[in-house]
Amino acid sequence: MEKTVTTPCNFSTLVSYTPTSQNPWNTLKVNHAYRRMAFGAPKADIDAALSLSPNDFIDSLVDAAHNLPPTPAPVWGHYTYNDFGDFDTENEIYLKEWAVQTETDLLNEKMRGRLAFFWMNHFVTELEMYYYAPYMYQYYHLMQLNALGNFREFVRGVGIDNAMLVYLNGFENTNTQPNENYARELFELFTLGEGIGYTQEDITNAARALTGYNHWDEIGGAIYFNASTFDDGEKTIFGQTGNWGYDDLINILFAERATEIATYICTKFYTFFVSPTIDSFSEQEIIQPLAQTMIDNDFEMVPVFKQLFKSEHFFDEEALGVIIKSPYDTILGYMNETGFHYEAQTLEVIYYFCNIVGQQLYDPPDVSGWQRDEDWINSSTLTGRWELMRYYNWVGYNHRELDITDFAKLLTNNSNDPAFIAKTLVDHFMAKELFTPTDYDIATDVLKWEVPQNYYDDGSWNLDWSSATYQVILLLHHIIQMPEFQLK
Template identity: 60%
Template structure:
């Protein structure tokens, strides 16, 4: 976790947000919640949230997500190598099928999809490194099961997950051939944070405690513990000496380094869900208090999530529109907020385009994961974002969904025939903040008006029922994708 010197400017605390005349519960705050905690919400979902209190709404989002059952296992989810009849072909097909299932989950499961994606970028694996579709599923399944559970249990489970044992060389870590890879990442990335109160000696001895998970009955089967390859000698980890094994290592880690773990994880949650900027105020008044809750609740995640998301800090005006959208934020939120069509063919296109602009499901760039925020944007990825939305809009237009666009504009504008008002309502539906200048709205309105003669607008002849209206909406939406404010959530 990085503490930055630039202040976040958000001086609100973790005091629960209670709407008032001066700080009302608004559609803007509902959209903020759905964009951060899910991948957007439909107009109906937003209206339903407005009828609840913020406290009720957060309970609904979190509890609904936490109570979802895991996505059912595919028929090949626990295959060994010998269960395949044509490994190369079937393994690739399975990989693509599960990437598609995952993309469906992200867009449809609301907060469970969002938090699952967060943990996949915390407990990182890279498919290209292990290349085995059943392990791909088993890793995803473990993330779903533990996403809202107990973090200590999560760390324990992920360390002996087949995928992680292969990816970070635990399968190769034996008493005669030690490998420090997982021990190092366990401390540096998964629990404590880089150089945060551990030593090289702690890593060496932790790697010895991690030995023994080196056997399977056949390649691709369940990896299991075997005492023959376990280092049973005494080890000193964080000042504690004994013949520690895996279970004891996790216990010692959480007993001896609780403040470091709690601060690191709460800091990552904060940077992902609230703001990438952590200054002294945020560290002292937000993260440290969340960390204490985490410890007091014995590592259960839900109390921490609810404390943060119900707070005045989360709903402060200065928390809106300060995070750059990821590629999946760009397209998933757009689809959900407009309630536009998506199907497997569309999602396959999204997976492809998202990969081109920096986010391939199951394949972050390295073990540290996507660094997010400003790293999403460069000369090529920015134009790729524009092209992604254009691809999607024109796909709908050319495949019989053209009047969806006019219907959407009619709903958000209350069937207005004022092009300036329609433009403003569409832009504000998809953005967290107003555009920078009034002229930005004027330019967008001119694009929306297209080639329709001005007198048709002046005399009220034109309406969203015109045949040209769907195309006009598309022109505006394609322009919207290029507006800087659209890139923020």
């Protein structure tokens, strides 16, 4: 259930944000957009965004994501079981290979990567339940292909995806042995919300309409429809009676429950991209208009995303720093915002670490997905995050040490003022400036390390100093442990 409060803080509307001298288009806002709509961005991308108007910047992000082709299929992407030589060994190799490829995509694809991952936590499957690399790839391909497309057609594709048919028992749902699992989740989690707009009779009859997808030519191949296991009897769904099949069900669902679907999905967009808190203002002035935009555009999602992300509401000060980063938010955003060296092995370690701290790629805890926000943080997961970030810092240090100081030079225009360097680096990673000057003073002291004060006083210390790389690493380690670093 979404959190509700009675007094809203963000009163800005869906009117497009236009910069003013009091409300400028600046690095803080660009970083905000990249952290919510992607997984952070390097300084070059931030600078490029600042040269555009906010509207043009959002258009460029959304359009690029919408037009980006899916990641090419691996050789094994459509294997059947018989195509494997040694299934147990090769399947494990391919699962890890595709996890690393997915992490690479999330790092590099900006908004499309963000949305593909968002949908993986909406149309949930659990890898451990099907544990088959070709289905893993095919499911991911579907998430990429539809990430910014038509939501109705996305739903249509999800129900007959091989991984989903196995995970939610569609493969077992026949005219003689009906299984209601997918029908229930289709309404409760994927389109309408728990208890909204459907009855048990709707679930029962929807499950009958979903029958027939119980056949493959080879084990592990594509699951397809065959009329021999389809329930061809009359069914009543949302008050409509007929000999409904799969496509009929989807069409009736979206025709009879358009408002409920659009409201449910736009609410999820809001809590994911803007704020985990919904109040009466955001419900009436933001979510409802977004839902109407979705309906007016026949469930195309691009107009909805552009309306939301261009808005004053999205860029309002009260929208900054109110969402707790997920494990993948934390590490992938940091990687993009630093640009330090990493290798395929680094991504394998990240896959392992993120699992340890609560976010295993392709394997949410159950069909309702990760619940996010405060659920990400406890004493164990927090220290695990710190260890992951330190690991990445040291990978950069050990492989290309100068990356560290080059990063600091780039952000600070090669300053030799430790206070300026510390503040600039701290601000680079934060959703908002820190509360007090003391917080920056502490960071400055960390950066100064054991270098005698006279070298700072006479200006001889700089980022080419023999210990400067280590000092920047110490500052970065300090930054990643700040509570504010966990927010976006």
